[in-house]
Every structure is written in structure tokens, then in C-alpha cells.
Amino acid sequence: MLGFLxxxxxxxxxxxxxxxxxxxxxxxxxxxxxxxxxxxxxxxxEQVQAVREQMGLDRPMIVQFGDWLGNVMTGDLGTSLISNRxxxxxxxxxxxxxxxxxxxxxxxxxxxxxxxGILAGSARKGPGRAMxxxxxxxxxxxxxxxxxxxxxxxxxxxxxLLPVSGEVSVLDDPLTGLTYLIMPAFALAxxxxxxxxxxxxARMAQVRQEEFVDLAIAKGVPRRRIVISHILRxxxxxxxxxxxIRIGEILAGAVVIEAIxxxxxxxMFAVTSISSRDYEVVQIIVLFAVxxxxxxxxxxxxxxxxxxxxxxxDA
Amino acid sequence: MKETGIGKAVFAGLHRRDVLRGGAGLAGSLMLLxxxxxxxxxxxxxxxxxxxxxxxxxxNNILAGREGNNSFRHNVFDSLTxxxxxxxxxxxxxxxxxxxSEDGKSFVIRIRDDVTFHSGRAMDASDVxxxxxQVLVPENASQMRPLVQEWTSFEATGDYEITITSEKAIAPRxxxxxxxxxxxxxxxxxxxxxxxxxIGTGPFKFANWVPGASARFExxxxxxxxxxxxxxxxISVISDPTAMANAIRxxxxxxxxxxxxxxxxxxxxxxxxxxxxxxxxxxxxxxxVTAAPFDNKALRQAIGYAIDRERIIEQVFxxxxxxxxxxxxxxxxxxxxxxxxxxxxxxxxxxxLIAEAGAEGIDVPMNVIAYGPVPAIYEIVQNNLRExxxxxxxxxxxxxxxxxxxxxxxxxxxxxxxxxxxxxSAATLVDAFPALRPxxxxxxxxxxxxELKDALQAAQGEEDFAAALTELAExxxxxxxxxxxxKAPPIHAKQPALSGLIYxxxxxLHLGSAWxx
Numbered sequence: 157m158l159g160f161l162x163x164x165x166x167x168x169x170x171x172x173x174x175x176x177x178x179x180x181x182x183x184x185x186x187x188x189x190x191x192x193x194x195x196x197x198x199x200x201x202e203q204v205q206a207v208r209e210q211m212g213l214d215r216p217m218i219v220q221f222g223d224w225l226g227n228v229m230t231g232d233l234g235t236s237l238i239s240n241r242x243x244x245x246x247x248x249x250x251x252x253x254x255x256x257x258x259x260x261x262x263x264x265x266x267x268x269x270x271x272x273g274i275l276a277g278s279a280r281k282g283p284g285r286a287m288x289x290x291x292x293x294x295x296x297x298x299x300x301x302x303x304x305x306x307x308x309x310x311x312x313x314x315x316x317l318l319p320v321s322g323e324v325s326v327l328d329d330p331l332t333g334l335t336y337l338i339m340p341a342f343a344l345a346x347x348x349x350x351x352x353x354x355x356x357x358a359r360m361a362q363v364r365q366e367e368f369v370d371l372a373i374a375k376g377v378p379r380r381r382i383v384i385s386h387i388l389r390x391x392x393x394x395x396x397x398x399x400x401i402r403i404g405e406i407l408a409g410a411v412v413i414e415a416i417x418x419x420x421x422x423x424m425f426a427v428t429s430i431s432s433r434d435y436e437v438v439q440i441i442v443l444f445a446v447x448x449x450x451x452x453x454x455x456x457x458x459x460x461x462x463x464x465x466x467x468x469x470d471a
Numbered sequence: 472m473k474e475t476g477i478g479k480a481v482f483a484g485l486h487r488r489d490v491l492r493g494g495a496g497l498a499g500s501l502m503l504l505x506x507x508x509x510x511x512x513x514x515x516x517x518x519x520x521x522x523x524x525x526x527x528x529x530x531n532n533i534l535a536g537r538e539g540n541n542s543f544r545h546n547v548f549d550s551l552t553x554x555x556x557x558x559x560x561x562x563x564x565x566x567x568x569x570x571x572s573e574d575g576k577s578f579v580i581r582i583r584d585d586v587t588f589h590s591g592r593a594m595d596a597s598d599v600x601x602x603x604x605q606v607l608v609p610e611n612a613s614q615m616r617p618l619v620q621e622w623t624s625f626e627a628t629g630d631y632e633i634t635i636t637s638e639k640a641i642a643p644r645x646x647x648x649x650x651x652x653x654x655x656x657x658x659x660x661x662x663x664x665x666x667x668x669x670i671g672t673g674p675f676k677f678a679n680w681v682p683g684a685s686a687r688f689e690x691x692x693x694x695x696x697x698x699x700x701x702x703x704x705x706i707s708v709i710s711d712p713t714a715m716a717n718a719i720r721x722x723x724x725x726x727x728x729x730x731x732x733x734x735x736x737x738x739x740x741x742x743x744x745x746x747x748x749x750x751x752x753x754x755x756x757x758x759x760v761t762a763a764p765f766d767n768k769a770l771r772q773a774i775g776y777a778i779d780r781e782r783i784i785e786q787v788f789x790x791x792x793x794x795x796x797x798x799x800x801x802x803x804x805x806x807x808x809x810x811x812x813x814x815x816x817x818x819x820x821x822x823x824l825i826a827e828a829g830a831e832g833i834d835v836p837m838n839v840i841a842y843g844p845v846p847a848i849y850e851i852v853q854n855n856l857r858e859x860x861x862x863x864x865x866x867x868x869x870x871x872x873x874x875x876x877x878x879x880x881x882x883x884x885x886x887x888x889x890x891x892x893x894x895x896s897a898a899t900l901v902d903a904f905p906a907l908r909p910x911x912x913x914x915x916x917x918x919x920x921x922e923l924k925d926a927l928q929a930a931q932g933e934e935d936f937a938a939a940l941t942e943l944a945e946x947x948x949x950x951x952x953x954x955x956x957x958k959a960p961p962i963h964a965k966q967p968a969l970s971g972l973i974y975x976x977x978x979x980l981h982l983g984s985a986w987x988x
Contacts, residue, residue, distance in 0.1 A: 188871025195612040196535055197874045198892070198905055203616070204878055206609035239682035240531060240665035249681050308717065321718045322707070418523075418707070418714040418722075420684035428527075428683050428710060433871050 161454075168450055172443065176228070179442035180221050183435050189213075190237040190433040211237055224439065234436040238429075243440050247422065254410055254421035256326055256333070260341035261348075261406045266399060268349035273356025273395065274388065292357075295350035300409045304343035304416045311339060321418040340417045344409050348402040355398050359391035366390075393464050400456030404449050514971060518987035519703040521723040523715050527708045528686050530666040530677075534606055534613045534652055536892055536977075541750070542706060542727055545979045547589075547688060548653035548671030551580060551599065552646055554894060554976035556749040559800055561646040565594070565654060565672070575640035575931045580633045580649075586695045588656045589676045596627035601657040606648065614892060614903045615648045640929045643936075647899040650977060674699040674983040684708055700971070700986035719743050719964045724987065725972075726964045727980070731788040731844065734962050744965050747791060750978015751960040753798060753890045754783075754848055757906050757953045761914045762884040764830050771951035773824035774835075774885075775814035777859045778852055782816075783957050787847045792959040797944055798904060799897035801958075804933050805940030813948045821859040835863040837885040840873040845887055848956060852887070877905045882912040893958065894977035897940055898928045906953045915952040 191208035192199065199207075208214050227234060233243040276288045312320035318335055326333030363369065364387055372382050411423035422441065429437040526539030533544060545553070551566040561569075569580045586594040603625050606613045619625075621639055628634040635641055654672060655663070662668025669677035674696065675688040688704040707723065709715040716733035719726045720743075729745065737743040758765050758774065765771060780794035795801045796813045825831055835856055839849045849865050856863040863885075868876070876882045890904050901907050901924050909916050923943040930936040947953075961978055968988040973981040 186869075186872075187875070188869065189875055192874050192878060193871060194532070195610075195878075196532065196537060196614075197870075197877060198536070198614050198890070198903065199612050199878055200609075200616075200908075200910070201878055203609045203612050207612065210610050236682065239527075241682055246682060249684070312717075313720070319722070320720060321709070321714055321722045415711040416714055418709040418711065418718060420681070420708075424710065425683055431869075431871065 160457075164454070171450070172446065175443055175446045176225060176439075177221075179439040180224060180435075181217075183430065183433070183438050184217070186433075188433045190435060193432045194238065213237075224436075228440075228443070233440050236429075236434055236437050238432050238434045238437075243437050246425070246437065247440065247444070250420060250422045250425045252325060252327070253323060253419055254407070254414070254423060256323075256337060257340055257344070257410055257413070257419065257421060258403070258406055260337045261344035261410075262399075262403055264341055264345035265348045265352065265402060265406065268345060269352030269399070269402075270356065270392075270395065272349060272353035273360070273391075274383075276353055276357035277360030277387075277391065278383070292350045292353055295346050296354065298347060300343045300347060301412045301416055303346055304340065304413055307339045307343055308416070323417075323419045336417075336419075340413045340419065343416075344406050344413050348405055348409075352395050352398055352402060356391055356395050359394045360387050363387045363390045389463070393460050396459045396463060397456050400452045403452050407445065407448065514700045514984070514986040515988055516700050516986070517702050519705055520701050520725065520969065520982065520985060520987060522704065522706045522725045522727060523709050523718040523723040524706060524727040525708070525710050525712065525715055526728075527683050528666075528680065528706065530663045530669045530680070532612055533655065533663055533669075534602070534611045534615075536614050536651060538728070538891065539708075541978055542980045543675075543686065543688065543704070544653055545673065545975070546675045546704065546982050547669060547673045547677050548655065549586070549673050550651070550653045551582065551649040553979075553981075554646060554650050556894075556974055556976045559803070559894070559896075559976055561643075561649070566649065571642050575642060575929075576637050578635040578637075578641040578645055579628070580635075581629075582631045582633070583695065584631045586672050587693065588672050589670045589691060590656060590659065592656070592658065594654065594672055595630050596633050598654055598657060599633050600625060600627050601660075602652050602654050603648075605655065605660065606652050613651065615651050615899075617902050617908075618644055618648050618899060639925075640931055642931075643896050644899045644928065647895040650895075650975070675701075675704055678703070694983070696983060699983045701982065704982060716964070719966065724966045724969045727961070729962045729964055731791050731959070731962060734791070734964070735789055737964055742967065744967055746963055746965070747960040748963055748974045748978050749894060749960070749976055750891070750974070751893045751958060753893065753904075753955055754845060754957045754959065755798075755888050755890065755906050755953050755955050756852065757882065757886050757888060757911070757913045758951070759882075759884050759912065759914055760950070760952050764828065764833055765884050767828040767830065768949075768951060769824045770828040770830045770833075772814075772949075773821040773828065773830075773859065774856070774861075775821075775948075775951050775954045776817040776824065777821035777855045777861075778814070778954065778956060779816045779855055780814075780956055783848050783851050786851065787844045788957065788959055791962055792957050794956075795958050796948060796955050797897075798900050798907065798955060799940075800894070803897055803940060805937035806944065807941065810941065810944045810948065814954060818855075818859050825860060831860050833861060835861050835885055836883060837863055837865045837887060838873065838876070838883045839865050839867050839887045840870060840889055841867045842870050842873075842889050844959075845889055849887055852956070877912060880910045880912045880914065886912060892977070894975075897943075898930070898936075901927065901943070911953075913952040915950065919946065920950075 191204050191211060191213055195204045195207045224234060235242055236246055276292060308320045311318045318339055323336045324332045369386055372386050410421060411427055414421045414424040426441045522542055524542055528539045528543050529537045549565045551564060552561040553564055555562050565582050565586060567581050567583055571578050588594055603619055605611050606615055606619045622635050622637045625633060625635045656670040659668040659670045666680045674691050674694045676691050678687040678689045680686040686706045690699055690702050692698045709718055712730045712733055715726055716729055734745050737745050758771050760766055784790060784792045784794060793801065795811045797806055797811060801811050839845055846867050853863045853865060888906055890906060892900060892903060905911060923946055927939040927943050930939045970988060971984040971986050973984060
């Protein structure tokens with residue numbers, strides 16, 4: 157395990173450096189100016205220039221980049237250009253909201269994905285199979301924001317079963333927190349679960365053709381055991397890797413879902429920071445996203461090795 | 472010294488409760504809500520008012536007009552005066568009386584002597600001077616800076632008296648400064664930059680702020696006007712307009728700034744009261760008068776006649792708003808019906824003028840700000856211009872990039888903007904609006920324009936002011952460098968349990984008398 161991590165470290169550091177360069181320069185290529193945002197749309201050139209100087213945005217770009225990178229390496233994530241608060245504090249205030257949503261959606265995605273995958277991958281024929289396949293296609297094709305709006309309309313406005321806006325932390329009040337989480341988590345999880353289900357079903361169909369399955373049947377191994385120990389276990393590797401990627405998709409989808417359900421998470425924060433040209437915040441969120449993607453990818457590889465004895469992490 | 476036409480007012484010992492008892496005072500006629508929405512019962516004490524709005528509060532821009540501050544600024548801070556929502560005239564808050572000299576170039580304000588900041592420190596004239604000095608600091612981005620820059624001096628001429636002198640007439644524009652420049656605490660002013668210390672003299676004390684998410688304010692028991700009814704105010708920032716509208720279904724008591732389309736979903740809903748407030752926005756179409764062929768006045772006028780403003784109101788604003796051609800209140804002295812409706816929809820006249828200018832079939836490249844309803848307005852404008860034989864090509868620009876161009880005075884040949892600051896004096900707006908001020912993106916600043924502006928700003932008394940405004944308006948409309956297409960009021964929604972909301976002329980919310988039933 158340590159050897160595996162040590163081997164990957166240089167490429168991870170290089171990737172983070174490249175990300176830092178992109179995160180710093182890309183927002184600045186998009187036009188607009190945080191000094192203008194702070195000075196306001198009615199500001200004169202003199203007022204905007206005064207704000208720019210006050211914020212240090214008049215320094216050469218490369219100097220600003222060097223300062224920022226140096227600060228990040230020493231653990232100083234910088235100060236928001238818009239609110240003048242430490243970026244670490246601002247992200248900390250929003251992190252729990254997004255984590256709650258991402259964890260709830262990921263759990264739903266895994267449970268629904270594997271459940272539907274086994275259902276779809278079982279050897280049934282006829283209308284039952286067609287119904288499962290078409291249901292998966294509909295779930296796969298419906299984007300989270302559409303699902304979210306339908307859920308709001310049905311469960312929130314028509315039946316008034318669940319709150320349509322806002323959030324309560326599950327740590328503060330588990331029951332109320334869950335009522336706020338159900339709709340956004342479902343909206344986020346359904347298309348990803350359908351994708352995992354599809355992969356598992358396809359892989360199960362593939363494994364079912366393998367010789368070792370024929371051998372197990374010939375030996376008289378019970379059908380249930382064949383499905384679980386032989387077919388499913390050999391099909392889950394694909395799902396594990398896919399799940400890692402899907403968690404990234406869930407985090408990306410959280411941006412829209414947080415907006416629809418008026419949750420104050422990191423996704424919403426990223427969007428508002430981009431529109432207000434709060435470079436200091438955008439840079440750290442981009443870096444943060446890449447770090448999360450790397451960690452999730454590592455975990456996926458470790459899990460895959462645990463599932464498949466032929467794979468060696470240190471190889 | 473003599474009193475101005477605006478008059479002298481003394482409101483000693485005004486309490487906000489007096490307002491609800493129908494007494495004269497700060498809010499007597501600031502209330503804009505229709506009769507059906509007014510409090511009919513005795514106000515109840517306690518409770519937390521929950522507000523949803525799309526823009527975050529901006530403590531670091533407390534001296535500037537900012538959408539996010541409209542709900543909180545005048546609750547944590549007090550201004551010297553506020554502009555009445557119905558008459559546009561100033562009413563006293565921290566000021567008790569004011570006097571202007573015969574020539575209008577010297578102005579004395581007297582202020583209350585019983586006011587303390589939330590820190591416990593007593594407020595006096597030196598705090599007013601400090602505030603006005605901060606208006607002059609460019610980084611504080613106040614739209615009133617050009618006005619204060621005009622003044623020769625402002626100084627404390629007593630513990631509770633301030634004297635302003637200028638080469639130009641000070642009133643009535645001074646009241647726009649006194650409305651926007653809320654009195655800040657010099658000891659904690661630096662704390663406004665990151666919102667770590669937000670100290671004013673208002674009825675609510677700042678409690679906490681999660682930037683971009685929420686803010687909380689708590690009752691000031693020692694408020695000079697009497698403690699407010701509410702225990703606290705909580706503001707939630709919800710940037711998605713539909714999610715914000717949905718918040719009124721139980722999450723909040725007041726939604727500030729519904730989109731015109733979202734208001735429609737509440738029609739007939741007994742649990743939600745939708746109402747229009749004062750203030751709001753102008754949606755102008757500007758033209759660069761130096762860019763051929765738009766240097767031809769007939770072509771610019773043709774564009775004015777070609778646009779169907781009524782259709783914009785109906786289709787984009789769901790019937791809310793006003794089709795007025797001027798930049799100020801339609802009932803301002805000197806704003807006649809002929810001026811207010813100068814460019815009525817007349818495609819035949821537009822075609823005639825286009826032919827006169829020899830501009831049939833020309834391209835009309837337009838930069839459109841990607842803000843709220845402006846792209847939807849552009850769709851109608853594009854259609855109207857095609858009908859009269861022009862070829863409009865629009866580019867939707869992100870707000871941040873568009874604002875940069877606006878500040879630089881470079882927005883291309885034709886552009887569609889949005890401006891706030893509704894409710895201030897016409898004499899202020901002509902130098903405050905980016906579309907009208909020197910260096911505007913229409914590149915319109917001929918000597919005659921400057922002369923007429925100066926005459927308006929020097930006018931003393933209503934009659935002179937009306938005459939000067941009429942002359943300026945006629946000139947601006949004839950030159951057609953900027954067409955006001957629509958004026959839209961802000962649309963708010965509230966729960967029936969919320970009463971006693973007070974808005975001033977600019978649309979700032981005053982919650983000292985608000986209560987939850």
C-alpha cells in the first residue's frame with residue numbers, strides 16, 4: 157500500500173501544480189474584474205482603479221501567482237476578494253452542507269445502483285426485462301435538475317410532504333435534516349444509480365457466459381450462490397471504478413441541485429464566486445475538487461484490489 | 472438664513488411606535504403598502520423576521536447603493552434624512568432641522584443629541600463629518616461622491632450642527648447624499664471591510680454574517696426611537712429566482728425582489744401577498760452618438776419610436792412597470808405627460824425617420840447585459856427593429872464584463888443597460904447614472920447638455936426646478952442618445968402575518984415598526 161502511494165506521489169504533485177496554474181489563470185481569462193464587482197456597476201474609472209490598488213490586483217500577474225502559490229504551500233488559502241474573509245473559513249462554513257448532500261446521494265446511488273443492477277442483470281426475459289431496461293433508460297436520461305423540479309412539484313407543493321427550500325444540518329437535528337435531504341439526494345443519485353446499474357447488468361451478462369459459471373452449474377452449485385459468489389463478485393469491479401467516477405459527477409451535479417433547493421453548499425458558493433470574480437475562492441475550490449477526485453480514485457483502486465485478487469497495488 | 476422650499480422640520484422625541492398610532496414622523500408617509508396590507512391590529516412583540524433575497528449583504532459597501540444592502544442598511548444604520556416614498560421630499564431621521572441660505576450655497580443641518588452607536592458611544596457632529604469624508608474615498612464607491620466633491624467644505628459648527636458650503640446650490644441634491652450616506656462609527660469603520668464589526672445607530676444590531684449565505688440582526692433595546700417590535704431579522708441569500716420564490720411557502724416571511732414571472736405563481740394564493748415597492752430599475756437602450764451611422768439623430772429617434780414598450784411590460788414584466796421616457800420620477804416637477812410619453816410606439820414614423828437618415832437595412836450591433844430580464848427585453852427590441860427595416864445583431868455579455876465596459880464608457884454602437892437608484896433627485900441622477908454622466912458610453916456630452924444640467928442643479932424652488940427639468944428632458948429626448956424603455960418596480964412577496972413594513976423613496980426597507988402576527 158505504501159509503495160503504491162509513494163509511486164503515485166510525483167504524478168499527483170505534478171497534477172496539482174498544473175491544476176494550480178489552470179485554477180489561477182483560467183478565471184482571469186474570462187473577462188470581468190473583481191475590483192469592478194466591488195466598486196459596483198455605477199463606479200467611475202477612478203473608483204475602480206482605487207479598489208484595484210487596494211486589493212493588490214494592479215501587481216503583475218506572475219507576481220500575484222507566485223505569492224498565492226507560496227501562501228497555499230504554507231497553508232494560507234488566502235482571503236476572499238469580495239467579503240475579505242479567509243477563504244478557509246468561508247469554505248469551512250459551506251463544506252458540511254455539500255458533504256451531507258454528497259454522502260446521502262452517494263449512499264442512495266450505491267444502494268439503488270447495485271440493487272437495480274442485480275435486478276437488470278438477472279436472467280429474466282420478456283416484458284419484465286423490457287420494463288427494467290426502459291426504466292433505467294428514463295432515469296439515465298433525466299437530468300438531476302428536472303428530477304428535482306418534479307419532486308418539488310409533487311412532494312413539496314402538491315402533497316406538501318417535504319420542505320422545498322433550505323436545509324437543516326443532520327448533525328443539529330437528524331430527523332428534520334433528513335427531510336430536507338431526501339429530495340435533493342434522490343434527484344442527484346437517480347441518474348448516477350441508473351448508470352451503475354447498467355454497467356453491472358452488462359458485466360453480469362458477460363460473466364454469465366464465462367466457463368467457470370458453466371462449471372459451477374455443472375457441479376450443481378445452487379443458483380443463488382452462483383449469482384452472488386461467481387457472477388456478482390466478478391461483476392462488481394467495474395461498478396467500483398464507476399462509482400468513484402460517479403461521486404465526482406454527484407459533486408458536479410450538486411451545483412445545480414443546491415441552487416434549486418436553495419442549499420448553501422460549496423457548489424452554490426463556487427457559482428457565486430465565479431460570477432463575482434472572486435478569484436481567491438475559485439482557485440481554492442478548483443484545487444479542492446481535484447484533491448477530492450484524486451482521493452476518491454485512490455480509494456476506488458484500493459477497493460478494486462480487495463475485490464479482485466489478481467490485481468496487486470504494488471505491481 | 473431662510474427656509475428652503477423643502478422646508479424646515481423638527482421632530483423632537485419621535486418614536487417609531489408613533490407611526491403605527493398614526494402620528495407624524497419618520498415613517499408616516501413612507502409606507503407604500505396598499506391598504507389591504509397595512510397593519511390593522513396592535514403590533515405584537517417578538518419573533519424573528521425571515522427574509523430571502525438574491526443578493527448578499529455588502530457591509531464593505533455600506534455607503535454605496537447596493538441591491539443586497541436594501542433590506543438591512545437602514546435597520547442597522549440611520550441616515551440623517553430619508554426621502555418620502557410618495558412625495559420624494561426629505562423627512563428627518565437623525566437630523567432634526569435644516570436651513571439653506573438665500574443663495575442656496577450654504578446649508579446647515581442640526582442633528583439629535585440623544586443617539587448612541589451600538590457600541591454605546593454617543594453620536595455627534597464629528598461622526599457625520601467622518602461619514603461624509605468616507606463618501607469622498609474612492610474605494611468606498613459611493614454614487615454620491617461627485618456631489619460631495621462639489622462642496623467647498625463641510626464642518627462641525629457645533630456638537631450637533633454641520634455646515635456645508637459650496638459654489639453651487641446644495642439643496643435639493645444634498646438630501647440624496649443624506650439618504651445614502653448612513654452614519655458610520657469611526658471607531659469600527661475598518662471592521663466593515665470584512666463584516667467583523669458592523670456598528671450603526673439603528674433599531675437592530677448586527678449579530679453575524681456567513682458571506683453569500685445568511686446574516687442575522689438582533690433587536691437594539693436602547694434604540695433612540697424606541698425598541699423595535701421584532702426580536703431579530705434573518706436574511707437568507709438564495710440566488711436561484713425560482714428557489715427564492717418557493718421560499719415564501721413556509722421558509723421565510725418576506726421575499727425581496729421576485730422576478731415578474733415568478734410573481735404569477737402566487738396569484739390567487741391566500742397565503743402569499745405580492746406587492747410592488749418603491750425604487751426599482753430603469754432599463755435603457757443607449758446609442759453611441761459618435762459611431763456612424765448612429766451619429767445621425769433621425770436614426771436614433773427612429774429607434775425610440777420603433778420599440779413597443781407596452782409589449783415589453785406585458786410579456787417580460789407580466790404587467791408590472793411603467794413605460795416612461797425619463798430617468799426620474801414621472802411625477803417629478805417638470806415631467807409633463809408629453810415628456811413622459813415622448814416616444815410612443817409608432818413604427819410608421821420610425822420607418823420615415825430611417826428613410827430620412829438613409830439607413831434602411833443597416834446592421835445594429837448591440838451589446839446586451841446578461842442581467843435578469845434584459846435578454847428577454849432584447850428579444851422584443853430585436854423583433855421591433857426588424858419590423859422597421861433594421862438588422863439588429865445582439866451579443867449577450869456577462870454582467871462583470873459588461874460593467875467593465877460601462878465604467879470605461881465603451882459598450883459599442885448600441886447597448887442595453889440596467890440602472891438602479893430610482894427615487895433620487897433628477898439633479899443627482901444626471902451625474903450619477905453611468906448612462907448620463909460625463910464619460911457615458913453614448914459619448915454624449917455636448918456643452919448644451921452640461922449647461923442644462925448646471926441650470927437644473929442650480930435651480931432653487933419648485934418652479935425654477937420644474938422649468939429647468941422640462942428644458943433638459945426635452946433636449947435629452949430630442950438627442951435620443953439613451954432611450955428609457957421601461958421602469959420596473961421591485962416586486963416582493965410576504966406572508967399575511969407580517970405587518971408594518973416601511974419603504975422609503977429609494978426602496979430601502981425600514982423594519983423598526985414591522986411585526987409578526
